[in-house]
Amino acid sequence: xGGNNRSIEQVFYIKAGDFASAGEASSQIKKTLKQxxxxxxxxxxxxxxxxxxxxxxxxxxxxxELKLKVTPETIIITAEDKGPGIPDIDLAMQEGYSTAPExxxxxxxxxxxxxxxxxRNADRLNIQSKVGEGTLVEIYxxxxxx
Amino acid sequence: xxxxxxxxxxxxDKCRGCTNCIKRCPTEAIRVRDGKARxxxxxxxxxxxxxxxxxxxxxxxxxxxLSSIEKFRYRIALPAPTLYGQFKNVDDxxxxxxxxxxxxxxxxxxxxxxxxxxxxxxxxxxxxxxRKRPLISSACPAIVRLIQVRFPELIxxxxxxxxxxxIAAQLAxxxxxxxxxxxxxxxxxxxxxxxxxxxxxxxxPVGRKESSVDGAISIQEIYGPLYNQMNNLKEEDVVQMxxxxxxxxxxxxxxxxxxxxxxxxxxxxxxxxxxxLEEIEDEKLTDLEYFEGLACPGGCVGGPxxxxxxFVAKNRIRKLSEKAKGNPVSExxxxxxxxxxxxxxxxxxxxxxxxxxxDDIVEAMRKMEMIEEIYNSLPGLDCGSCGSPSCRTLAxxxxxxxxxxxxxxxxxxxxxxxxxxxxxxxxxxxxGGKKENERQE
Numbered sequence: 408x409g410g411n412n413r414s415i416e417q418v419f420y421i422k423a424g425d426f427a428s429a430g431e432a433s434s435q436i437k438k439t440l441k442q443x444x445x446x447x448x449x450x451x452x453x454x455x456x457x458x459x460x461x462x463x464x465x466x467x468x469x470x471x472e473l474k475l476k477v478t479p480e481t482i483i484i485t486a487e488d489k490g491p492g493i494p495d496i497d498l499a500m501q502e503g504y505s506t507a508p509e510x511x512x513x514x515x516x517x518x519x520x521x522x523x524x525x526x527r528n529a530d531r532l533n534i535q536s537k538v539g540e541g542t543l544v545e546i547y548x549x550x551x552x553x
Numbered sequence: 554x555x556x557x558x559x560x561x562x563x564x565x566d567k568c569r570g571c572t573n574c575i576k577r578c579p580t581e582a583i584r585v586r587d588g589k590a591r592x593x594x595x596x597x598x599x600x601x602x603x604x605x606x607x608x609x610x611x612x613x614x615x616x617x618x619l620s621s622i623e624k625f626r627y628r629i630a631l632p633a634p635t636l637y638g639q640f641k642n643v644d645d646x647x648x649x650x651x652x653x654x655x656x657x658x659x660x661x662x663x664x665x666x667x668x669x670x671x672x673x674x675x676x677x678x679x680x681x682x683x684r685k686r687p688l689i690s691s692a693c694p695a696i697v698r699l700i701q702v703r704f705p706e707l708i709x710x711x712x713x714x715x716x717x718x719x720i721a722a723q724l725a726x727x728x729x730x731x732x733x734x735x736x737x738x739x740x741x742x743x744x745x746x747x748x749x750x751x752x753x754x755x756x757x758p759v760g761r762k763e764s765s766v767d768g769a770i771s772i773q774e775i776y777g778p779l780y781n782q783m784n785n786l787k788e789e790d791v792v793q794m795x796x797x798x799x800x801x802x803x804x805x806x807x808x809x810x811x812x813x814x815x816x817x818x819x820x821x822x823x824x825x826x827x828x829x830l831e832e833i834e835d836e837k838l839t840d841l842e843y844f845e846g847l848a849c850p851g852g853c854v855g856g857p858x859x860x861x862x863x864f865v866a867k868n869r870i871r872k873l874s875e876k877a878k879g880n881p882v883s884e885x886x887x888x889x890x891x892x893x894x895x896x897x898x899x900x901x902x903x904x905x906x907x908x909x910x911x912d913d914i915v916e917a918m919r920k921m922e923m924i925e926e927i928y929n930s931l932p933g934l935d936c937g938s939c940g941s942p943s944c945r946t947l948a949x950x951x952x953x954x955x956x957x958x959x960x961x962x963x964x965x966x967x968x969x970x971x972x973x974x975x976x977x978x979x980x981x982x983x984x985g986g987k988k989e990n991e992r993q994e
Contacts, residue, residue, distance in 0.1 A: 413918045434831065443917045444909035447706035454835050479914050550914065 415439070415477040421464040426514060429465055432473045433457035436484070443477060449548055452528040453482050456546050459521045460486040466511040466521075467491075468542065482548040492538035500526065500534075557594035560614045560752035561601060565589055567611035572937035574603035574612060579823045580702050580907075584950065585940035596907050598698035599750040600823050600848040601857035614749035614858055617768035619775055622657060625741030625767070627733070629725045630658040631718060634665040634795070634803035635747040635853045636772055637873050638866030640780065646800070646873055650791040652783035653745075656775070660729045664744070665795030666879060667721030668692075668802040670890055672811040673882040674714040679814065679842060687818070687833060687841035688712040690808055691898060694754040695848035696826060698905075701759070704830050705904030710844075713898045715761060717802065718744050718751060722765035723894035744769045747856030750848070760898030771858040793878050800874035804867050805852030808845045816842040821855070823848040910949075924948045932963045 417439060419432035437454040445453075457473065464471045464486055471488030493499050499506075500522050507517025522544075526532050531547035570588040575581075582596035583603060590611065592603075603612040622628045630653045637646050650661045671692070678688060689710045691697055700707050722742045730737050744751060746769040755764040798811030805821035818841055820829050826846035832838050849855035854870060855863035882890075890896070910924075911917035928948040939960040941947035950956035959965050 413915050415918050415921055433835075437831075437835075439921070441906070441908055442910050442921060443914055444906065444912060445914070447904070447906070451706050451834060451836070458835060477918065479918070 413479065415443070415475070417475045419461075419473045419475075421461055421468075421471055421473055423465065423468055423470040424510070425465055429462060430458060433461050436473075436475045439475065440477070440482065445477075445482070446551055449482070449550060453484060453546075453548050456525045456528045456548075457484050459525045460484060460544055460546065462516060463521050463544070464488055466507050466516055471541075477550075480550055482550060484546040484548075486544040486546075487541070489541045490539060492540055493534075493536040493542055494538050496534055496536060558753060558757045559592070559594060559597050559599055560616065560749040560756075561592065561597060561599045561604060562613060562615055563590050563592060564611045564613055567609045569609055569611070570940075571608070572942075573606045573608060575937055575940065575942040577602050577606045578942065579699065579827060581942055581946055583942075584955070585937075586956075595905065596702065598695050598702060599753040600695035600699070601749040602823060602848075604749065604857040614752060614771065616746065616749075616752050616771040616774065616858070617743065619656070619770055619778060621768055621770075622741055622743055625739065627660075627729065627735060627740045628658045629660045629662060629722075629729060629740060629742045630654075630656075630745060631662055631664050631667075631721050631725060631742060631766070632745045633718070633747055633751075633772075633853060634663070634668070634800045634870065635856060635859060635866065636745050636775075637800065638803060638854055638869040639772060639776060639859065639861045640783065640869075643783070643869075644873070644876070646793045646795075646877060647791055648783055648786060649779070650793060651786055652779050654791060655782040655786070656778055658743075660725060661791060662721050662725035662728075663793070663795040663799070664717045664721045665799035665802060665877070667717035667719075667724065667799075668808070668811070669796050669799040669879065669882050670720050670724075670887065670896070671714055671717050672798060672808070673887045674891075674896055675712055675808075675843075676812055677887075678712050678714060679812070685710045687838065687844040689833075690843070690845040691760065692716050692802070692808060692845070693847045693853075694748075694750040694759070695823065696846045697759055697902070698750070699823065699826070699848070700830070701902060701905045702907055703827070704834055705906055706834055707830060708902050708904060710833070711760075711898075711902060713760070715896055715898050716754075717799075719758075719761065719765055720890075720894065720896055723896075724890065726765065727893055741767045743767060745772060745775055746770065747772050747853050747859045748849070749857060760900050760902050761895070762900060772856075773858050773860055776860045795877055796879040796881050797874040797877045798881070799879060800870065800877045803853045803870045805847050806845065807852065809843060812843060814842055816840055817845065818843075819845040819847075821847040821852050822850045910952075920952045923952045927951055927958065930958075930964075931961055934963075936962075938962045 436457045440450045468488035474485040476483040502523045503519040505517045505519035511517045529546045530549050533545040536542040568589045570585045575583045580596045582593045653661045744766050752769040755766045758764045801807035806819035809817040809819045851863040854866040910920040931944040935943040939947050
């Protein structure tokens with residue numbers, strides 16, 4: 408029945424600056440992955456990355472989508488927004504580099520660990536960004552056979 | 554059979570099938586079916602939350618009766634420090650210990666002293682930089698089981714030092730047998746418990762093969778008889794050995810306080826503990842050295858098998874602990890104890906991921922799709938009238954095959970309405986009207 412073509416998709420709409428709901432999408436993602444019986448270490452890494460991606464959407468973007476896609480082999484977490492875009496991705500990937508606005512820093516965010524933390528936890532990572540158009544972050548995790 | 558022994562059980566005759574317990578269970582382990590609650594054995598962690606919230610006292614903890622000590626020739630009582638906080642006008646712990654001896658115990662060993670040793674062992678463990686941080690206290694059996702069920706990724710964070718009860722039990726038995734030259738099996742060791750989960754961990758321990766404790770008597774059961782004994786006391790030869798810190802373990806934060814470290818977090822109340830464990834799992838609390846999570850509000854003083862209001866008891870414990878006479882454990886003493894008993898949790902703690910939908914991920918995905926579809930058709934009120942704690946759990950139960958869509962009262966109403974409509978339509982189609990139709994069929 409469907410076999411390997413089967414997949415689960417969940418989409419969360421993230422509003423810019425919505426710190427009150429911060430973490431809700433990633434905790435739902437965690438719950439879903441646990442229910443699917445994904446290895447707990449993979450769940451942990453995916454949740455951490457999803458949380459960072461969610462926070463990035465809240466802090467840096469004008470709002471966007473956090474998407475979870477699970478196939479029997481792979482977890483893909485996608486964060487997609489319509490702007491403002493990252494001028495220099497290499498710089499953004501450096502630990503401690505941050506362009507977080509004052510309001511985020513006041514709340515204790517903006518330590519410049521978001522993208523590095525995603526990279527550290529992901530099995531593969533793809534970032535595309537164009538200033539003025541938006542950013543696409545795709546985070547891949549391999550589901551190990553038990 | 555042994556796998557799912559539980560202290561927490563249902564008294565069916567008292568259950569009215571209300572929704573109090575299903576709503577509060579932290580592992581979604583209770584359902585109401587056919588008007589009565591049912592506990593799903595593999596999910597229950599014996600936290601006792603349902604005992605606390607049931608207005609009809611239909612949830613009970615099975616513990617041993619006071620008379621069960623008579624099965625043994627020699628008897629040892631292990632009072633949990635929580636016991637000290639139950640009595641008015643007691644300003645010396647010795648009175649309680651002496652009262653226990655008068656009740657028929659040959660020897661009384663304070664679990665609070667066991668706690669002193671646990672503190673010393675944990676302090677050693679904290680010196681090892683290779684261990685996962687934060688180390689998580691193993692003292693609350695409900696929390697250890699909660700981690701097995703909901704946070705398997707944190708199992709390796711649980712400190713491999715056994716609980717004060719197990720350490721006290723071994724020391725008590727060894728000391729008693731040495732002193733009186735009796736065989737260990739002639740001695741019954743009984744824990745005086747505020748807690749249902751401790752009973753379960755005696756019958757079905759996690760992290761060790763067998764418990765060193767023979768039984769557990771609830772504080773509620775022993776309170777009356779003990780109180781009477783305490784009223785007519787003469788001098789008894791008891792020694793109060795626990796330190797102020799050991800006694801303080803009854804209160805939330807007591808274990809952390811005794812460690813003398815800076816970066817610790819103590820949380821009580823199982824829902825609060827869950828919130829913090831989520832954060833630990835997500836690596837949001839990276840600077841934390843030690844975490845003490847206790848399932849009951851206020852710590853063990855808030856246990857479901859206690860008599861006194863937990864907050865009152867907490868205050869009494871605070872005062873009594875200041876007067877406790879025991880010394881902290883010296884390094885030499887700790888080494889001696891380490892030789893004498895099995896203080897380490899040496900069995901692997903297995904994960905019990907009961908929340909997962911299926912062992913096979915493709916099958917789990919199929920089920921999740923079905924759950925999503927059913928969930929979207931439900932009203933989303935989470936009223937609990939169906940007997941499942943929420944609309945989502947009802948959807949899960951339907952897919953797992955334990956419930957049907959018509960358990961939902963709103964769905965049922967819809968269906969009845971629809972059937973009624975169909976009947977009207979049908980009756981109108983019959984030539985000759987209703988009466989003739991009734992005779993035919």
